[in-house]
Amino acid sequence: xxxxxxxxxxxxxxxxxxxxxxxxxxxxxxxxxxxxxxxxxxxxxxxxxxxxxxxxxxxxxxxxxxxxxxxxxxxxxxxxxxxxxxxxxxxxxxxxxxxxxxxxxxxxxxxxxxxxxxxxxxxxxxxxxxxxxxxxxxxxxxxxxxxxxxxxxxxxxxxxxxxxxxxxxxxxxxxxxxxxxxxxxxxxxxxxxxxxxxxxxxxxxxxxxxxxxxxxxxxxxxxxxxxxxxxxxxxxxxxxxxxxxxxxxxxxxxxxxxxxxxxxxxxxxxxxxxxxxxxxxxxxxxxxxxxxxxxxxxxxxxxxxxxxxxxxxxxxxxxxxxxxxxxxxxxxxxxxxxxxxxxxxxxxxxxxxxxxxxxxxxxxxxxxxxxxxxxxxxxxxxxxxxxxxxxxxxxxxxxxxxxxxxxxxxxxxxxxxxxxxxxxxxxxxxxxxxxxxxxxxxxxxxxxxxxxxxxxxxxxxxxxxxxxxxxxxxxxxxxxxxxxxxxxxxxxxxxxxxxxxxxxxxxxxxxxxxxxxxxxxxxxxxxxxxxxxxxxxxxxxxxxxxxxxxxxxxxxxxxxxxxxxxxx
Amino acid sequence: xxxxxxxxxxxxxxxxxxxxxxxxxxxxxxxxxxxxxxxxxxxxxxxxxxxxxxxxxxxxxxxxxxxxxxxxxxxxxxxxxxxxxxxxxxxxxxxxxxxxxxxxxxxxxxxxxxxxxxxxxxxxxxxxxxxxxxxxxxxxxxxxxxxxxxxxxxxxxxxxxxxxxxxxxxxxxxxxxxxxxxxxxxxxxxxxxxxxxxxxxxxxxxxxxxxxxxxxxxxxxxxxxxxxxxxxxxxxxxxxxxxxxxxxxxxxxxxxxxxxxxxxxxxxxxxxxxxxxxxxxxxxxxxxxxxxxxxxxxxxxxxxxxxxxxxxxxxxxxxxxxxxxxxxxxxxxxxxxxxxxxxxxxxxxxxxxxxxxxxxxxxxxxxxxxxxxxxxxxxxxxxxxxxxxxxxxxxxxxxxxxxxxxxxxxxxxxxxxxxx
Numbered sequence: 010x011x012x013x014x015x016x017x018x019x020x021x022x023x024x025x026x027x028x029x030x031x032x033x034x035x036x037x038x039x040x041x042x043x044x045x046x047x048x049x050x051x052x053x054x055x056x057x058x059x060x061x062x063x064x065x066x067x068x069x070x071x072x073x074x075x076x077x078x079x080x081x082x083x084x085x086x087x088x089x090x091x092x093x094x095x096x097x098x099x100x101x102x103x104x105x106x107x108x109x110x111x112x113x114x115x116x117x118x119x120x121x122x123x124x125x126x127x128x129x130x131x132x133x134x135x136x137x138x139x140x141x142x143x144x145x146x147x148x149x150x151x152x153x154x155x156x157x158x159x160x161x162x163x164x165x166x167x168x169x170x171x172x173x174x175x176x177x178x179x180x181x182x183x184x185x186x187x188x189x190x191x192x193x194x195x196x197x198x199x200x201x202x203x204x205x206x207x208x209x210x211x212x213x214x215x216x217x218x219x220x221x222x223x224x225x226x227x228x229x230x231x232x233x234x235x236x237x238x239x240x241x242x243x244x245x246x247x248x249x250x251x252x253x254x255x256x257x258x259x260x261x262x263x264x265x266x267x268x269x270x271x272x273x274x275x276x277x278x279x280x281x282x283x284x285x286x287x288x289x290x291x292x293x294x295x296x297x298x299x300x301x302x303x304x305x306x307x308x309x310x311x312x313x314x315x316x317x318x319x320x321x322x323x324x325x326x327x328x329x330x331x332x333x334x335x336x337x338x339x340x341x342x343x344x345x346x347x348x349x350x351x352x353x354x355x356x357x358x359x360x361x362x363x364x365x366x367x368x369x370x371x372x373x374x375x376x377x378x379x380x381x382x383x384x385x386x387x388x389x390x391x392x393x394x395x396x397x398x399x400x401x402x403x404x405x406x407x408x409x410x411x412x413x414x415x416x417x418x419x420x421x422x423x424x425x426x427x428x429x430x431x432x433x434x435x436x437x438x439x440x441x442x443x444x445x446x447x448x449x450x451x452x453x454x455x456x457x458x459x460x461x462x463x464x465x466x467x468x469x470x471x472x473x474x475x476x477x478x479x480x481x482x483x484x485x486x487x488x489x490x491x492x493x494x495x496x497x498x499x500x501x502x503x504x505x506x507x508x509x510x511x512x513x514x515x516x517x518x519x520x521x522x523x524x525x526x527x528x529x530x531x532x533x534x535x536x537x538x539x540x541x542x543x544x545x546x547x548x549x550x551x552x553x554x555x556x557x558x559x560x561x562x563x564x565x566x567x568x569x570x571x572x573x574x575x576x577x
Numbered sequence: 578x579x580x581x582x583x584x585x586x587x588x589x590x591x592x593x594x595x596x597x598x599x600x601x602x603x604x605x606x607x608x609x610x611x612x613x614x615x616x617x618x619x620x621x622x623x624x625x626x627x628x629x630x631x632x633x634x635x636x637x638x639x640x641x642x643x644x645x646x647x648x649x650x651x652x653x654x655x656x657x658x659x660x661x662x663x664x665x666x667x668x669x670x671x672x673x674x675x676x677x678x679x680x681x682x683x684x685x686x687x688x689x690x691x692x693x694x695x696x697x698x699x700x701x702x703x704x705x706x707x708x709x710x711x712x713x714x715x716x717x718x719x720x721x722x723x724x725x726x727x728x729x730x731x732x733x734x735x736x737x738x739x740x741x742x743x744x745x746x747x748x749x750x751x752x753x754x755x756x757x758x759x760x761x762x763x764x765x766x767x768x769x770x771x772x773x774x775x776x777x778x779x780x781x782x783x784x785x786x787x788x789x790x791x792x793x794x795x796x797x798x799x800x801x802x803x804x805x806x807x808x809x810x811x812x813x814x815x816x817x818x819x820x821x822x823x824x825x826x827x828x829x830x831x832x833x834x835x836x837x838x839x840x841x842x843x844x845x846x847x848x849x850x851x852x853x854x855x856x857x858x859x860x861x862x863x864x865x866x867x868x869x870x871x872x873x874x875x876x877x878x879x880x881x882x883x884x885x886x887x888x889x890x891x892x893x894x895x896x897x898x899x900x901x902x903x904x905x906x907x908x909x910x911x912x913x914x915x916x917x918x919x920x921x922x923x924x925x926x927x928x929x930x931x932x933x934x935x936x937x938x939x940x941x942x943x944x945x946x947x948x949x950x951x952x953x954x955x956x957x958x959x960x961x962x963x964x965x966x967x968x969x970x971x972x973x974x975x976x977x978x979x980x981x982x983x984x985x986x987x988x989x990x991x992x993x994x995x996x997x
Contacts, residue, residue: 048584049959051957077954077957077958078958081951081954082953083957084947084951085947085951086945088948090945091940091943091944091947092940092941092944094935094940095937095940095941095984095988101764101935116890135935136935256930256931286709290709291708291709292704292706292707292708292709293706294704294706295703295708299921300709300711301711302709302712303712303715317820328708335712336712336713336928337713337715337716337718337927337928338927339927341928346930348929348930350930427629442907470857475943482611496930498930498931500931503926503932506922506932510918510919510922513914514911514914514915515913517910517914518911519909521907521908522908523912543905545903545907546900546904547895547900548679548680548900548904571896573896
């Protein structure tokens with residue numbers, strides 16, 4: 010389609026121009042139905058970057074993404090896709106399941122056939138799916154191209170505006186007034202200019218023509234908002250840069266210290282603290298239930314400063330941070346953040362303090378500290394020497410009824426000691442089960458009896474924590490009551506995400522809380538023609554025009570100025 | 578309950594009564610124009626002023642309720658469904674006052690006030706006692722995030738009210754062409770939905786007032802993460818006569834109601850959400866009582882409700898209504914973005930270690946944002962102003978309500994504590 014885009018005022022307009030860039034005369038009469046309808050004032054009627062005479066393939070892609078219609082379709086598809094993802098739970102929330110089959114089974118068992126279809130369609134991984142990420146990338150592209158396509162021509166159009174506009178341009182605005190002026194034209198225009206300046210309009214006068222403009226900056230709001238959104242989306246993508254994003258979990262019992270994988274930091278839980286609300290603090294429908302008031306991990310962060318990579322040696326650590334981590338209050342150190350994720354009530358032995366006793370008299374020869382993790386191999390107790398020969402942290406029997414350990418967790422620890430010293434020929438073998446329960450006691454007694462039968466001991470000694478229960482408290486036993494789960498995070502993109510969000514917000518506020526208002530007027534042979542335009546809030550613009558006219562001697566209600574109404 | 582809380586609940590009742598009075602005054606202002614010996618404009622202005630002042634007084638009482646409950650409860654009352662819905666109603670009143678002061682439109686009050694009254698009544702369905710904060714909520718961002726998000730949504734609500742007036746305003750009662758009839762039917766359908774919600778409230782409060790209750794023992798089998806079947810037995814309490822009983826359950830106790838001795842149906846097995854049977858029963862009751870209510874209204878009016886309301890709206894232009902609706906949404910959009918997305922992300926980053934996790938509530942806040950983005954962009958196109966954009970504003974508010982209520986009742990997720 011080749012059009013003659015030269016206006017009668019002599020200005021050569023680019024292809025696609027709707028309103029002459031210079032005088033504002035509508036260039037296509039045929040596309041404008043009838044001459045009374047208000048003008049299409051989008052982007053001031055200038056041609057967009059994408060409107061070219063002879064598009065190449067790259068221009069076609071550009072023009073595809075530059076279409077607001079396409080942008081709306083993309084947003085709508087994203088909206089529908091995102092909401093589909095909330096019908097059933099997403100796979101990412103089911104942390105215990107791994108394989109596709111497990112997930113498929115889970116969805117079928119939990120949601121029936123619908124669940125099976127949901128999983129088969131891939132909707133259980135909506136937000137990681139190629140099509141959803143693809144939509145977001147396309148929205149990003151559309152944001153860039155739509156903005157560039159419009160902001161530059163619009164900037165050009167707004168920075169060189171003609172003051173005297175074509176009469177058709179003026180009389181076909183959304184807010185219009187025509188009427189006879191009895192006064193001397195230039196004097197009247199000067200008086201109107203004075204009134205408009207009071208309303209904080211910038212005013213340009215050219216003989217009997219006038220242009221008044223206010224809040225032009227608000228036109229840039231949408232573009233600033235889009236820039237913010239682009240920064241935001243890029244920051245989200247940047248999380249894929251190696252080392253920019255880390256997300257892992259550490260489980261710690263009280264007193265435990267663990268390295269944080271992939272870093273040279275160690276984290277230690279000194280104490281886990283759980284508080285429940287008292288019954289009188291609860292509402293009636295909550296009474297008798299446990300409502301958690303606070304849970305926190307008293308944590309310390311260490312940095313390894315020497316011998317970090319040698320597994321045979323203890324690393325040299327330096328404490329760098331200390332914090333009571335609770336929900337809403339993570340530990341932070343140089344971009345590393347440790348969050349309270351959850352906890353588990355779970356008794357775990359840390360150490361016991363048993364005594365070596367004379368079985369017959371109950372007399373103690375002395376006591377020693379016995380750790381459940383990495384116990385020492387030898388102990389000196391009174392005159393005796395004790396050697397740890399076997400340790401089963403989680404004692405049990407295998408298929409052939411041989412003792413074994415089921416895990417490395419001290420759920421049911423069993424120690425086999427060899428005692429030597431005065432009055433003992435060679436070594437005597439004893440078992441010791443430190444857990445204070447009946448089955449441990451049975452195990453210990455039957456094993457020791459078996460050793461005695463085999464001639465490995467004389468039954469002279471007993472290992473036991475002396476006076477374990479004193480005034481209702483456990484003595485000589487250290488244990489952890491809670492395991493805490495901490496979420497370790499590094500997210501180097503966060504600052505950019507916040508910057509993007511802030512820019513976007515500034516753009517939104519600029520665009521929505523101020524409105525660009527323009528008023529054109531000219532007097533031809535004592536006949537005043539006034540047109541005014543705003544992209545938002547024409548109500549406010551009508552009030553401005555009515556009050557300006559009122560102060561210069563023309564009484565008119567804001568409603569009468571509305572061109573849309575006059576048409577009907 | 579301490580003195581502050583007693584005072585607070587009295588202020589709440591006062592606010593509710595004043596809102597009702599304000600609504601009546603608005604109805605008189607709009608409907609009474611053609612009463613005998615009256616100058617229509619003067620009548621509307623006079624009663625509109627009375628209504629607005631009553632609404633302002635109601636809002637003052639509402640604010641009193643809010644702050645005394647804050648003092649008495651020790652934390653900002655936005656932490657459960659009761660508190661949030663009452664706050665939302667207060668925010669809608671604020672948004673209404675702002676928009677009213679810009680446009681001075683009496684009709685807006687006549688449509689916003691009933692919306693506020695319905696939301697307050699809905700809030701009262703939930704237990705109103707102050708509950709102590711769970712650790713995740715015990716943070717300064719509870720004050721910031723929830724209030725700004727609600728305020729943004731409140732402006733959307735005012736936009737919805739204006740759009741609904743616009744739709745009733747543009748309905749052509751005489752036309753017989755397809756599009757006109759369709760527009761009429763859908764607008765009437767909107768009103769039916771609102772009446773069903775009123776029916777729900779009526780059913781809940783009538784049976785609660787009568788002290789009705791029934792109880793069921795429901796056995797449910799859950800497959801745990803190890804693949805083991807776990808059977809659990811729960812007691813399900815009903816406040817409405819059970820037309821539908823929970824799936825796989827037995828009656829423990831049930832008061833007969835109008836010859837209803839036994840539940841008529843059992844909920845289907847695929848409805849296995851939390852209290853699915855009871856929710857289904859409530860929905861059935863809402864539809865029944867809503868339709869009865871609607872039927873009564875039709876009997877009295879002897880014409881569609883749209884035709885009852887339409888004649889009272891003729892002295893405002895649809896263009897003005899569209900502008901009010903658009904303006905309210907344009908004011909609300911940045912506030913909503915700030916509160917429901919940006920502040921939400923900041924808090925999520927502090928509390929849950931990630932700024933975004935595709936939690937259902939987060940997704941639906943995004944869906945709301947995207948929907949209103951579509952609305953704002955579509956309005957740039959020719960042909961999407963007027964009635965079409967009014968429909969978008971109505972649907973948008975449905976999305977908002979689903980985000981606020983539907984997600985908590987149907988989907989749950991991390992925001993599930995806000996359910997009760």
